[in-house]
Each structure stands twice: as structure tokens, then as C-alpha cells.
Amino acid sequence: MNEIPTLPRLASSTGGLPSAVGWAQLLMADRLKKGDSAVDATAGNGHDTLFLSRLVGDSGCIWAFDLQEAAVTETKRRLSEAGISNARVIHAGHETMKDHLPAGWHGKINAIMFNLGYLPGSDKTVITRTETTLQALAIAFEMLAPSGLLTIAVYPGHEGGSDEQRAITEWASALPSRAFEVQLFRPINRQASPPECWVVWKRG
Numbered sequence: 219m220n221e222i223p224t225l226p227r228l229a230s231s232t233g234g235l236p237s238a239v240g241w242a243q244l245l246m247a248d249r250l251k252k253g254d255s256a257v258d259a260t261a262g263n264g265h266d267t268l269f270l271s272r273l274v275g276d277s278g279c280i281w282a283f284d285l286q287e288a289a290v291t292e293t294k295r296r297l298s299e300a301g302i303s304n305a306r307v308i309h310a311g312h313e314t315m316k317d318h319l320p321a322g323w324h325g326k327i328n329a330i331m332f333n334l335g336y337l338p339g340s341d342k343t344v345i346t347r348t349e350t351t352l353q354a355l356a357i358a359f360e361m362l363a364p365s366g367l368l369t370i371a372v373y374p375g376h377e378g379g380s381d382e383q384r385a386i387t388e389w390a391s392a393l394p395s396r397a398f399e400v401q402l403f404r405p406i407n408r409q410a411s412p413p414e415c416w417v418v419w420k421r422g
């Protein structure tokens with residue numbers, strides 16, 4: 219495996235500030251180290267799974283979930299092409315995460331990444347759904363280790379996305395500050411509904 223992860227650039231491809239996923243990856247790169255464990259809750263085309271796999275290295279452990287077979291196939295292809303063997307790609311909804319992670323790992327996962335919305339280049343009607351997203355986030359907290367990091371890239375611009383954004387905003391804003399730190403990275407001077415990145419740190 220290539221031991222040096224391709225770190226995200228602080229500037230986006232236009233030379234501007236990081237995208238929602240860019241912020242998530244930067245924070246993951248800052249926190250995760252070799253031998254750590256992480257979950258990619260929305261594998262999609264496998265970019266984030268590959269990124270996380272490289273951060274934790276051969277001694278680390280990754281679980282990736284997606285509802286769509288095409289996403290699972292593409293993620294496995296991408297990992298195999300990169301010679302990655304530390305990741306398990308699971309064809310199931312992230313709301314079933316607890317059933318798929320071995321019990322010994324519950325409460326020990328160092329980072330969990332959600333990248334909501336639809337699979338780029340695919341059927342835009344298969345999107346993350348508010349109800350299952352909220353279920354999965356609650357379970358993700360159970361799976362997360364003390365001092366663990368959770369990121370959520372939210373896309374309010376597509377159909378159904380603004381409802382999901384509202385629900386995440388309510389959920390995140392209500393998290394007790396004695397147990398969690400919560401931050402939001404979001405462009406504030408754009409007319410449209412730009413993607414945003416929520417970050418939750420579980421206090422150690």
C-alpha cells in the first residue's frame with residue numbers, strides 16, 4: 219500500500235477555500251493515525267474510503283457502507299486498484315452499522331464520516347433519507363471512541379436535501395456541550411444552497 223496519503227489541499231481546485239468534503243478530509247487527516255479505525259458511512263465511489271484507508275494504514279481498520287450495489291462495486295474496485303487490504307466494504311445501510319461492526323469495536327471507532335446525498339454519476343433518486351440518517355448518527359455515537367471525530371457533509375441543494383439539512387441542524391444544535399463539541403463549516407455569502415460540513419468531537 220502507498221503509505222503516504224494524498225492529503226487534501228487547503229485550497230479547492232479553484233484556489234478558493236476547501237469544499238464541505240475538503241474540510242472533513244482535512245480534519246480526518248489531522249486526527250487519524252496509523253493503526254486507528256474509521257467508518258465511511260456513505261462509500262459512494264470510494265474516494266473517502268480510500269482516503270481513510272490510507273490514513274490508518276495497514277495496521278488500521280476501515281468499514282465502509284453503502285445501500286447501492288454500484289457504489290459497493292466501485293469502492294471495492296478503487297481499493298483493489300490502490301492495493302488496499304484494510305477496508306471492509308459492506309452492502310447495507312449505515313443505520314445497520316452496529317450489526318456489522320464486531321462487538322469488540324463498539325465504542326472504539328476513532329472517526330466516522332458521512333457524505334450525504336446521492337451517488338455522483340448515478341441515479342439521483344437514491345439519496346440519503348433524513349430518518350435513516352438520524353438513526354445512523356445516533357448509532358455512530360455509540361460506535362465512536364472517546365475523543366472520536368464525526369463529520370457530516372450535507373447537500374441542501376438537491377431535492378429533499380434541505381429537509382435533511384434542517385434535521386441535522388436541529389440534531390447537532392441540541393447535542394449536549396458537556397459531551398460533544400460541534401462546529402459548522404459553511405459558505406455564508408452565497409445565494410444558492412451550498413454544501414456544508416458539520417463536525418462533532420466526542421469529548422474524551
Ligand SMILES: C[S@@+](CC[C@H](N)C(=O)[O-])C[C@H]1O[C@@H](n2cnc3c(N)ncnc32)[C@H](O)[C@@H]1O
Pocket residue numbers: 259260261262263264265266267283284285286289310311312313333334335336337338344345346347350
Ligand atoms: C455523496 S455519495 C458518497 C460519496 C463518497 N463518500 C465518495 O467518496 O465517493 C452518498 C452515498 O450515500 C449512499 N447512501 C444513501 N443512503 C444510504 C444509507 N442508508 N446507508 C449507506 N449509504 C447510503 C448513496 O448510495 C451514495 O452512494
